[in-house]
Amino acid sequence: xxxxxxxxxxxxxxxxxxxxxxxxxxxxxxxxxxxxxxxxxxxxxxxxxxxxxxxxxxxxxxxxxxxxxxxxxxxxxxxxxxxxxxxxxxxxxxxxxxxxxxxxxxxxxxxxxxxxxxxxxxxxxxxxxxxxxxxxxxxxxxxxxxxxxxxxxxxxxxxxxxxxxxxxxxxxxxxxxxxxxxxxxxxxxxxxxxxxxxxx
Amino acid sequence: xxxxxxxxxxxxxxxxxxxxxxxxxxxxxxxxxxxxxxxxxxxxxxxxxxxxxxxxxxxxxxxxxxxxxxxxxxxxxxxxxxxxxxxxxxxxxxxxxxxxxxxxxxxxxxxxxxxxxxxxxxxxxxxxxxxxxxxxxxxxxxxxxxxxxxxxxxxxxxxxxxxxxxxxxxxxxxxxxxxxxxxxxxxxxxxxxxxxxxxxxxxxxxxxxxxxxxxxxxxxxxxxxxxxxxxxxxxxxxxxxxxxxxxxxxxxxxxxxxxxxxxxxxxxxxxxxxxxxxxxxxxxxxxxxxxxxxxxxxxxxxxxxxxxxxxxxxxxxxxxxxxxxxxxxxxxxxxxxxxxxxxxxxxxxxxxxxxxxxxxxxxxxxxxxxxxxxxxxxxxxxxxxxxxxxxxxxxxxxxxxxxxxxxxxxxxxxxxxxxxxxxxxxxxxxxxxxxxxxxxxxxxxxxxxxxxxxxxxxxxxxxxxxxxxxxxxxxxxxxxxxxxxxxxxxxxxxxxxxxxxxxxxxxxxxxxxxxxxxxxxxxxxxxxxxxxxxxxxxxxxxxxxxxxxxxxxxxxxxxxxxxxxxxxxxxxxxxxxxxxxxxxxxxxxxxxxxxxxxxxxxxxxxxx
Numbered sequence: 001x002x003x004x005x006x007x008x009x010x011x012x013x014x015x016x017x018x019x020x021x022x023x024x025x026x027x028x029x030x031x032x033x034x035x036x037x038x039x040x041x042x043x044x045x046x047x048x049x050x051x052x053x054x055x056x057x058x059x060x061x062x063x064x065x066x067x068x069x070x071x072x073x074x075x076x077x078x079x080x081x082x083x084x085x086x087x088x089x090x091x092x093x094x095x096x097x098x099x100x101x102x103x104x105x106x107x108x109x110x111x112x113x114x115x116x117x118x119x120x121x122x123x124x125x126x127x128x129x130x131x132x133x134x135x136x137x138x139x140x141x142x143x144x145x146x147x148x149x150x151x152x153x154x155x156x157x158x159x160x161x162x163x164x165x166x167x168x169x170x171x172x173x174x175x176x177x178x179x180x181x182x183x184x185x186x187x188x189x190x191x192x193x194x195x196x197x198x199x200x
Numbered sequence: 201x202x203x204x205x206x207x208x209x210x211x212x213x214x215x216x217x218x219x220x221x222x223x224x225x226x227x228x229x230x231x232x233x234x235x236x237x238x239x240x241x242x243x244x245x246x247x248x249x250x251x252x253x254x255x256x257x258x259x260x261x262x263x264x265x266x267x268x269x270x271x272x273x274x275x276x277x278x279x280x281x282x283x284x285x286x287x288x289x290x291x292x293x294x295x296x297x298x299x300x301x302x303x304x305x306x307x308x309x310x311x312x313x314x315x316x317x318x319x320x321x322x323x324x325x326x327x328x329x330x331x332x333x334x335x336x337x338x339x340x341x342x343x344x345x346x347x348x349x350x351x352x353x354x355x356x357x358x359x360x361x362x363x364x365x366x367x368x369x370x371x372x373x374x375x376x377x378x379x380x381x382x383x384x385x386x387x388x389x390x391x392x393x394x395x396x397x398x399x400x401x402x403x404x405x406x407x408x409x410x411x412x413x414x415x416x417x418x419x420x421x422x423x424x425x426x427x428x429x430x431x432x433x434x435x436x437x438x439x440x441x442x443x444x445x446x447x448x449x450x451x452x453x454x455x456x457x458x459x460x461x462x463x464x465x466x467x468x469x470x471x472x473x474x475x476x477x478x479x480x481x482x483x484x485x486x487x488x489x490x491x492x493x494x495x496x497x498x499x500x501x502x503x504x505x506x507x508x509x510x511x512x513x514x515x516x517x518x519x520x521x522x523x524x525x526x527x528x529x530x531x532x533x534x535x536x537x538x539x540x541x542x543x544x545x546x547x548x549x550x551x552x553x554x555x556x557x558x559x560x561x562x563x564x565x566x567x568x569x570x571x572x573x574x575x576x577x578x579x580x581x582x583x584x585x586x587x588x589x590x591x592x593x594x595x596x597x598x599x600x601x602x603x604x605x606x607x608x609x610x611x612x613x614x615x616x617x618x619x620x621x622x623x624x625x626x627x628x629x630x631x632x633x634x635x636x637x638x639x640x641x642x643x644x645x646x647x648x649x650x651x652x653x654x655x656x657x658x659x660x661x662x663x664x665x666x667x668x669x670x671x672x673x674x675x676x677x678x679x680x681x682x683x684x685x686x687x688x689x690x691x692x693x694x695x696x697x698x699x700x701x702x703x704x705x706x707x708x709x710x711x712x713x714x715x716x717x718x719x720x721x722x723x724x725x726x727x728x729x730x731x732x733x734x735x736x737x738x739x740x741x742x743x744x745x746x747x748x749x750x751x752x753x754x755x756x757x758x759x760x761x762x763x764x765x766x767x768x769x770x771x772x773x774x775x776x777x778x779x780x781x782x783x784x785x786x787x788x789x790x791x792x793x794x795x796x797x798x799x800x801x802x803x804x805x806x807x808x
Contacts, residue, residue, distance in 0.1 A: 047247055050250070051242050051246045054216075109229045113229055116236050119239070120244075132251050132254070151256075182245065183209055189248070
């Protein structure tokens, strides 16, 4: 039997070919404005897509598609509207196209669900930076075992399956623990947020 | 409806985990469609996951940080998602992805904390004549706050917290406005601006020079007419108050007269590759021997032939794939870009050397057999946008990775010795290693890293652990710097061996987080007559009541200092489980008020 080559063992994936479109220089100012707006909108857009699409690479690809569409159609953007809402609308269409190509899931979340999610992500974005800051404090309130689990899962990118093997537990038990920890964190963040709102 | 989980929260989390059953999926979709509160819960959980990932990706994985902001290197490290979007923008705009992309990143990072210091002294010449602002001349590792600096003579190398490297030749007078701007009143400054710090500006009287991703110099001579020279990349120069700017490209040199509003070209400047500020150690001993041939082969395609077996094949849009077979030794002294490089063959030996002038950007580096990778200059970039590690070592592989000079930039996860029966001997003698994503030494195999100079910058997590090595993984630092906002993690939680050893007072170690992740993690200090360098941890030291603190004295009868600072920290969690004194007497003091862990009342124990 032929020995595997190193390349076969390591199996590199092909990376995406870079875009090579060269636009006219005159558009730079407009695009700079577009990019500034997208800077603000990209996070809720990405989160919205992430709420609806499980595959991380597809989330990135779809977010990128939204960015491309926004650049293409920026001249059509009605400046009296919220840019984030406009971008989220584009993201919704991208997700629906994606579902129809995938041939599944498309009937699971209906229009109403997508609308509810759009609004939720747009609202939530206002407190995202506060939540980011509060998270660190809430992590400090977890028990050592809870922190350890998060350290492994997020810090060392260990999957629930790997964690289960290492800890001698079932994968399901790891998921349940992680659910509980996230629930604790969410409650802590929101308690702190409410307290901060009251004091301010 | 068949709900197989107890609450909507669990169902939503299972849905986000990708483990939800059909009934759960249907329940989540229905709830989100009918109840805005359910949609809100799904959005909040999605956000929480993102925040957790960011938190750990930033290396800021311990407790609240705001009060203990990292004082020397809150570098804006590229995040994959933002980069990809920025790259699209850049491509569409026809701008360099490099500069535009990172400008984009900078705009997205709107929570950079206020920092007391903006630079750290990386090196200076012995004849440095320090004229303020402080009376005491800074030494290597001294942090500098924003403000004016004056030197009479000598050369001062600074590493700004934006990762910009500045070299100032005296006499010079300048003001560190921030880590992104320097006001140069007189003298000469050269700046090496890494990816992520574009936009860095040097302002001379009447002239503002903004970096576009480059290495450049600004001189303010006594006649007040600043000169700008670009060695690599490009800058934008504009007279202060003028809306117009001028682009100065690579190898150009210009003189400006702000009073007259004129500029004149001054010929060309020799283009050179970036070299880090620290001097390479010339007489290093290779760790294990794969010899360096007297006359290294040329890159495939050049006029000289290559020793050994080499094949080239087009592989992707971004470059070719190259395989270097057994008994081949390849030296690179020109810019190259590859999608994939296969170094060595199972059972064979192979070497790759980067010489000054050689840059190699490779997406996937596969190593087999006994291979030697030697940086004697130039720059090796492991450039990759994929999730997987971009340096692969299959089983039964040994790698000597020696860096004497130049740059090794890892843009993606590096897992050295990740396969069983793989070993890595890494030696950092000079130059720079910049790990922008997790760097693991070594996952399953054996590994050691000896640092005798140069700089190791850690943006994410540096893991020292091995699951199966008989010997503990060792990182010994004798000189040079280990810095960055990332974390150093000793050991894995499964009681794996890892030793981090600091020898003497030459190393400069400043990190975001230090974490004892294993009971068999060891933090070791070799104390000599001058003491030992402390490890400065700007955020938190997580000792977690685990691991060992091992203190060792240098051989000989020289008196030891009465006390040494071992750790400086913002926060501390737990203590070491054990302290080994090895013939020393003294007490280990955790002084949280001062943010220090010290070893006090040091004495050699007689009879040991």
